[in-house]
Amino acid sequence: xxxxxxxxxxxxxxxxxxxxxxxxxxxxxxxxxxxxxxxxxxxxxxxxxxxxxxxxxxxxxxxxxxxxxxxxxxxxxxxxxxxxxxxxxxxxxxxxxxxxxxxxxxxxxxxxxxxxxxxxxxxxxxxxxxxxxxxxxxxxxxxxxxxxxxxxxxxxxxxxxxxxxxxxxxxxxxxxxxxxxxxxxxxxxxxxxxxxxxxxxxxxxxxxxxxxxxxxxxxxxxxxxxxxxxxxxxxxxxxxxxxxxxxxxxxxxxxxxxxxxxxxxxxxxxxxxxxxxxxxxxxxx
Amino acid sequence: xxxxxxxxxxxxxxxxxxxxxxxxxxxxxxxxxxxxxxxxxxxxxxxxxxxxxxxxxxxxxxxxxxxxxxxxxxxxxxxxxxxxxxxxxxxxxxxxxxxxxxxxxxxxxxxxxxxxxxxxxxxxxxxxxxxxxxxxxxxxxxxxxxxxxxxxxxxxxxxxxxxxxxxxxxxxxxxxxxxxxxxxxxxxxxxxxxxxxxxxxxxxxxxxxxxxxxxxxxxxxxxxxxxxxxxxxxxxxxxxxxxxxxxxxxxxxxxxxxxxxxxxxxxxxxxxxxxxxxxxxxxxxxxxxxxxxxxxxx
Numbered sequence: 197x198x199x200x201x202x203x204x205x206x207x208x209x210x211x212x213x214x215x216x217x218x219x220x221x222x223x224x225x226x227x228x229x230x231x232x233x234x235x236x237x238x239x240x241x242x243x244x245x246x247x248x249x250x251x252x253x254x255x256x257x258x259x260x261x262x263x264x265x266x267x268x269x270x271x272x273x274x275x276x277x278x279x280x281x282x283x284x285x286x287x288x289x290x291x292x293x294x295x296x297x298x299x300x301x302x303x304x305x306x307x308x309x310x311x312x313x314x315x316x317x318x319x320x321x322x323x324x325x326x327x328x329x330x331x332x333x334x335x336x337x338x339x340x341x342x343x344x345x346x347x348x349x350x351x352x353x354x355x356x357x358x359x360x361x362x363x364x365x366x367x368x369x370x371x372x373x374x375x376x377x378x379x380x381x382x383x384x385x386x387x388x389x390x391x392x393x394x395x396x397x398x399x400x401x402x403x404x405x406x407x408x409x410x411x412x413x414x415x416x417x418x419x420x421x422x423x424x425x426x427x428x429x430x431x432x433x434x435x436x437x438x439x440x441x442x443x444x445x446x447x448x449x450x451x452x453x454x455x456x457x458x459x460x461x462x463x464x465x466x467x468x469x470x471x472x473x474x475x476x477x478x479x480x481x
Numbered sequence: 482x483x484x485x486x487x488x489x490x491x492x493x494x495x496x497x498x499x500x501x502x503x504x505x506x507x508x509x510x511x512x513x514x515x516x517x518x519x520x521x522x523x524x525x526x527x528x529x530x531x532x533x534x535x536x537x538x539x540x541x542x543x544x545x546x547x548x549x550x551x552x553x554x555x556x557x558x559x560x561x562x563x564x565x566x567x568x569x570x571x572x573x574x575x576x577x578x579x580x581x582x583x584x585x586x587x588x589x590x591x592x593x594x595x596x597x598x599x600x601x602x603x604x605x606x607x608x609x610x611x612x613x614x615x616x617x618x619x620x621x622x623x624x625x626x627x628x629x630x631x632x633x634x635x636x637x638x639x640x641x642x643x644x645x646x647x648x649x650x651x652x653x654x655x656x657x658x659x660x661x662x663x664x665x666x667x668x669x670x671x672x673x674x675x676x677x678x679x680x681x682x683x684x685x686x687x688x689x690x691x692x693x694x695x696x697x698x699x700x701x702x703x704x705x706x707x708x709x710x711x712x713x714x715x716x717x718x719x720x721x722x723x724x725x726x727x728x729x730x731x732x733x734x735x736x737x738x739x740x741x742x743x744x745x746x747x748x749x750x751x752x753x754x755x756x757x758x759x760x761x762x763x764x765x766x767x768x769x770x771x772x773x774x775x776x777x778x779x
Binding site: 208209285288292294322 | 493498500502504505532539542614616617619620774
């Protein structure tokens with residue numbers, strides 16, 4: 197766990213990472229499809245003619261250290277979420293390597309646990325997957341419920357939760373174990389102000405305990421307020437890596453120059469910018 | 482769109498695979514996104530065995546939570562099913578040849594078969610249905626099909642308690658061979674787990690093949706001697722022997738030999754049963770492990 201590692205030593209190493217998705221649905225016209233035999237259709241997940249490849253992450257290398265909080269910024273579809281999932285070990289790289297210290301915990305807007313199960317069961321499942329024993333998990337339940345603020349809903353299936361509640365519960369579960377590497381994918385956008393403050397506290401606590409925090413966001417202000425360092429992704433490439441202030445400044449400046457209208461939206465009103473679509477659109481669900 | 486990537490000037494320094502490997506070894510980082518070696522995979526699976534139990538018990542509870550009678554259905558369902566089959570095969574079609582206690586023969590067959598078929602149905606979808614969980618947490622993926630098999634075992638226990646009751650009511654007298662019932666059920670569980678792991682990988686690779694699962698189950702139902710005695714109807718020739726010693730029929734016979742006085746336990750059948758369990762579980766585990774790094778891609 198995190199306690200064993202010193203601040204400032206590497207916690208994540210990414211070397212020449214490439215991720216190529218195969219998108220099958222986009223491949224052929226209905227006419228072509230009708231021509232294919234039954235057998236071919238059965239095996240359609242095999243790369244046959246016309247499979248569209250999406251090169252979501254291109255030759256990305258970086259090292260993250262213990263105790264760092266790193267923002268990943270970029271436009272929709274720039275490969276931010278894909279990069280994060282690969283670093284968490286949830287998507288196998290097409291080329292390149294990813295090394296990580298201890299357990300990674302990924303918290304995404306779309307990451308449902310098991311919707312048909314109660315909040316309590318989900319806490320037990322999530323906490324144990326993150327390496328806790330059943331006893332430790334059970335002892336954390338009260339704390340998690342309180343942090344997430346879900347109260348009596350704990351015994352109801354998660355399918356009955358509002359999206360904010362579910363997001364809060366996921367955040368509380370992901371951070372209960374003090375993961376070595378915490379990855380947050382736009383999830384903080386769903387909470388109310390009080391929850392945002394609590395989650396910011398929790399993030400700095402994890403950093404103090406030598407964990408590493410990654411935060412994907414379109415919002416320049418969120419990145420600036422939480423992160424010290426930032427990575428700027430554009431069309432799958434890592435185009436800038438440096439102190440959050442500088443990277444965010446360059447990012448906003450780029451779009452202020454190139455597209456006056458769009459940048460006005462992204463830099464002046466970051467708070468209202470709650471776009472449900474992140475780059476996971478590429479990820480061929 | 483394209484001009485953005487070109488005007489950034491210098492490329493960021495890349496870290497070569499060799500450097501990365503050195504640095505990772507120095508700070509004892511582990512590589513992710515690759516399939517772990519088989520030995521380590523077994524170890525990881527074993528270390529998460531209590532997590533497996535949590536997953537399984539949660540799924541067992543979730544099965545009957547969306548109706549009023551709840552867990553009572555775990556007992557009611559098999560009884561109703563047995564009644565329906567008895568009506569068709571016991572009264573209308575009369576497939577009771579070669580059996581003396583047909584009701585016990587039929588119910589033990591149905592309960593065991595339902596245990597197998599429901600594991601196969603839900604186990605095959607265990608990866609595809611739980612992509613949310615898989616994309617959120619890192620754990621050996623074989624825990625998904627295994628937990629489904631375990632949940633079905635837990636859910637089958639009330640049915641088998643009912644079965645013992647039916648067996649007593651229909652006139653069987655308790656015998657030492659009844660102690661073999663748990664052994665038979667655990668053996669069925671191992672066969673189920675193997676089948677679930679194989680099916681889960683196939684369905685994940687080619688979802689279309691999921692449509693073939695119901696057909697397969699229907700076929701198995703009619704060739705495994707659920708409601709007729711294979712020996713009496715298919716004989717003991719090559720075909721009869723193949724039917725009798727395939728994994729599903731073997732499982733059914735093991736349960737019957739434990740409970741019914743008219744079928745005393747035979748060593749050959751139990752050895753074949755243990756063989757199936759060992760082979761299917763091992764093959765299933767290896768087949769599943771081979772694609773470990775691919776699950777959850779979409």
